[in-house]
Amino acid sequence: MGAKSVQELSISDQDLPQNYIYKGSDFGLLDASLPFMEVPIIDFGLLTSPSSSIEELEKLRSALSSWGFFQAVNHGMEITYLDKVREVTEQFFALPQETKQKYHREDDSTEGYGNDMIITENQTLDWSDRLFLTVNPQERRQLRFWPEYPETFREILNEYTMKLQVMTEVLLKAMAGSLNLEENSFLDMFGEQLQALIIARFNFYPPCPRPDTVLGCKPHADGTALTILLQDKEVEGLQVQKDNQWYRVPVIPEALVINLGDQGEIMSNGIFKSPVHRVVTNKERERISLAVFFIPNSDKEIEPVNGLIDETRPRLYKKVKDYVSIYFQYYQRGRRPIEAAII
C-alpha cells in the first residue's frame, strides 16, 4: 500500500526520509525576505461581455503576459462560501488515517488519496498529501475515491467546480478579447461547450521539521490550460518565479488565484506565460489548498491560435495532443514539459 503519508511522517519521531530533501540548486532563498509579487487583482465582474471594461481586459492581458498569474475578486462567490470549501478540505484531511486509506490511490494511478507519486528513482518527494479527483466529464468520475465524509463533501465539490466552469468560460472569452481575437478562439480548443477535463487536487501540507531543505511542492508549471487555486486562508506558501527571481504570492482570503498552464501558453503562441511556481513548507502550521485544473480534452489538438501568428511573431509551438500524458514524466525528472512542444 505504499509509503507513509506525509501527515504520519510529520508527527513521527523517525528521522526525515532522505528522499524528501530537495537537491536542486535553486533552493537557497526560502526565507521570508523574498519579495511579494506585485499581484495583479482582476475584477471578474468587469470581464463579463458584452460590456467588459477595456481597462480590465488590458489589466488581464498584462497580468497573463508578465506573471501568468493573477488574483480574481468579485467572482460571484462569497467568502463564506469559499470558507465552506476550505472547511471540507480540512475536515477530510483531519479524518483518521484508516478512513482516508479507503480512498487510497493505486501506486500507478493519480486518482485518489496519497502522497507524491513515485515515477523515477532518486526523485525528490513533495511534503504533501493529496486527494486527486476527476470531476468532469461526469462519466470519468470514480466515485469510490470521493469522500463520504464530511457529508457535504461531494455536493460542495460538484457545486464549486460548476461555478469555476462558468468562470473559466468568462475568462477564456476575456483572454481572447484582450488580444483582439474572436471571442471563442480559446474556448473552441476545449471542444463543445467547454467539454474540458476538470481535475480537483486537494493539497495538504503538514508542518515540516526541515523547511530549509524540504518543499511542499517542487518547482513546476501546470500542464493545464488554466488552473484556479483556492489558497489557505491564513498560511502562505505559494511562490512564483519571474526572471529567475522567486516571489511570494500573498494570501487574499476572498480571492481565487488563477494561473495559466502550458497548454494556455501554447494556445496564445507564447504571449501568455505558464509560470513556474513552488510551495514552501513551514515548521509551525499546516496549510491546505485546492487546485482545480482545466485541461482540453485529450482528443483535441492544441496549437497557437491563428490570429496570433504573423511575420513579426512566428509560430512558436507545434500542435500537441494529450499533453498531460507526457507531462508527469517530464515533471518528475525536473524538466519543463513545454520543451516538448517548442518548434
Ligand SMILES: O=C(O)CCC(=O)C(=O)O
Ligand atoms: O498549494 C498551492 O498553493 C499550489 C499547488 C499547486 O501548484 C498545484 O497543485 O499544482
Ligand SMILES: [Fe+2]
Ligand atoms: Fe501548480
